[in-house]
Amino acid sequence: MTRTHHLGFEILAPAQWSAPVVFNSPHSGRVFDEQFLKQSRLAPLCLRKSEDCYVDELFMGCLDHGAPMLRAHVPRSFIDLNREPYELDPRMFMGDLPGHVNSASPRVAGGLGTIPRVVAEGEEIYRGRLSFAEAQARIEGVYLPYHRTLTALVDEVYRKNGEVLLIDCHSMPSSALGHLPPQQPRHVDVVLGDRFGSSCSEELTELVEGLLEAKGLRVTRNKPYAGGFITHSHGAPLRGRHALQIEVNRALYLNETTLEKTSGFAGLKAALAEVTSALLAEIENRLVPRRLAAE
Numbered sequence: 001m002t003r004t005h006h007l008g009f010e011i012l013a014p015a016q017w018s019a020p021v022v023f024n025s026p027h028s029g030r031v032f033d034e035q036f037l038k039q040s041r042l043a044p045l046c047l048r049k050s051e052d053c054y055v056d057e058l059f060m061g062c063l064d065h066g067a068p069m070l071r072a073h074v075p076r077s078f079i080d081l082n083r084e085p086y087e088l089d090p091r092m093f094m095g096d097l098p099g100h101v102n103s104a105s106p107r108v109a110g111g112l113g114t115i116p117r118v119v120a121e122g123e124e125i126y127r128g129r130l131s132f133a134e135a136q137a138r139i140e141g142v143y144l145p146y147h148r149t150l151t152a153l154v155d156e157v158y159r160k161n162g163e164v165l166l167i168d169c170h171s172m173p174s175s176a177l178g179h180l181p182p183q184q185p186r187h188v189d190v191v192l193g194d195r196f197g198s199s200c201s202e203e204l205t206e207l208v209e210g211l212l213e214a215k216g217l218r219v220t221r222n223k224p225y226a227g228g229f230i231t232h233s234h235g236a237p238l239r240g241r242h243a244l245q246i247e248v249n250r251a252l253y254l255n256e257t258t259l260e261k262t263s264g265f266a267g268l269k270a271a272l273a274e275v276t277s278a279l280l281a282e283i284e285n286r287l288v289p290r291r292l293a294a295e
Contacts, residue, residue, distance in 0.1 A: 008074040008142035011153065018066035019280045020161035022154050023059050025169045026081035026146070026230065027052035029072035036078050041127045042119065045259065047077040050112075050120040052171040053259050058248065059169045061273025065280045068157075070150050077125060079138045080114055081146050082168075082228040086139065087113040094129045114139065120173065147233075154234055154241070163240040165204060165283065168230050174251035176224055189217040189252055193227035193245035199235020200242040204283075208244060211278050215271040 009029075030051060032044055040047060056071040063069065072081055086101045089108045092115065097103065111118035115135050118124055158164040177188050190212050194200035205221065212219050227235070227245040235243035250256050253265040 009070060009072045009146050009149065011149065012060070012063055012069045012071065014063045014066050014068060016066055017068065018284075019062075020157055020163055020283055021062070021067045021165045021167060021280055022150075022157055023062045023067055023069040023167050023169060024150060024230065025052070025056040025059065025069060025071040027072065027076045027170055028054065028056040029074045029076065029078075031073040032075060033078065039127060039130070040077075040125050042123060042125060046121075046123060047075060047119060047125070048259055050076045050116065051259075052076070052169070053250065053254055054261060054265070055169045055171050055248065058171075058253070058265075058269050058272055059167075059276070061269070061276050062280075064273070065277050067276070067280060068153060070146075070153055072146065074142055077116055077119055079142055080112065080116055081143060082230050083107060083112075083114040084229055085114060085143055085147075088115060088135060089113050089117050092117050092126065092130055093132055093135070095132065097132060114143065150230070150234075158241060164242065165200070166230075166234045166241075166243040168227070168243065168245045170225070170245060170247045171250045171254075172225065172247040173256060174249055177249070187218055188220050189249050190219045191223070191225050191247040192219060192221045193225045193231060193247065194222065194243075195227040195231055195235060196222055199227055199231045199237065200244040201237040204237075204242050205244060207282060208246075208275075208279060211275045215275060217271070 028051065030048060032047070037044065056069065059069065084102055087105050087108050088097055088101045088103060089111065090097055090103050102108070105113070107113055115130070115138065116125060154164055154166055172191065192205055192209055194205045209219050209221070225245060225247045227243070231243045231245045234241060253262055253268045255262055
């Protein structure tokens with residue numbers, strides 16, 4: 001297994017790079033910078049409440065089946081890689097922000113912009129205000145290289161295969177399901193987000209849904225999570241570029257208070273590896289006739 005390193009992230013590449021799929025884990029980073037910890041009023045365990053804990057490990061089986069993974073090392077509380085590059089909250093910064101900053105998004109209003117103001121449970125992260133130069137350094141040093149790498153990875157797979165599926169891997173707190181509308185099922189293990197069909201073909205979303213349900217997992221689509229910035233940016237199904245967000249219920253594998261893996265972790269990881277294997281085999285089978293027709 002080959003690894004490509006950056007201080008904030010890495011590509012995990014399979015021994016044989018063959019699948020038309022890329023896995024991405026932007027929120028599972030848990031390497032804390034000492035300066036960031038000094039700036040924060042919260043302990044590391046509390047800062048990790050926004051983290052999609054161990055999602056990179058849950059989906060690591062993709063490497064055994066020819067698909068690469070890009071995963072973050074930086075924590076989401078330091079910088080959120082699933083946002084626009086400059087979604088910033090003016091309440092966090094000294095002085096005025098430049099005109100290109102998006103301060104009006106609902107994510108910024110909730111304190112969850114590119115540089116988050118709060119962790120998932122609403123606690124303020126910082127002791128004081130930051131300079132815009134601090135935000136810019138994080139964006140230019142980590143965010144932009146991450147997205148350049150992800151784009152290059154997706155483009156490379158697309159060039160090899162004429163089609164690509166980006167699977168954006170996340171986890172959701174079990175409490176998020178309490179906000180589902182009354183007609184939605186209350187017991188959900190996985191939410192698939194395809195931006196209501198605009199980022200991934202119905203055929204592929206159905207395929208993933210069916211494979212997950214065959215493992216006994218209860219699946220719903222687009223509520224409460226339809227897909228974020230990454231899914232929106234890379235999904236263009238009419239051009240053979242598909243992006244699908246997968247949100248796994250943390251209660252399946254994690255103690256949500258201590259953030260320790262539970263006994264369910266190993267079984268869930270094995271089930272997701274089998275889903276991945278079946279998914280990649282099915283996609284490859286569907287691509288072969290198209291390749292032959294093009295020759």
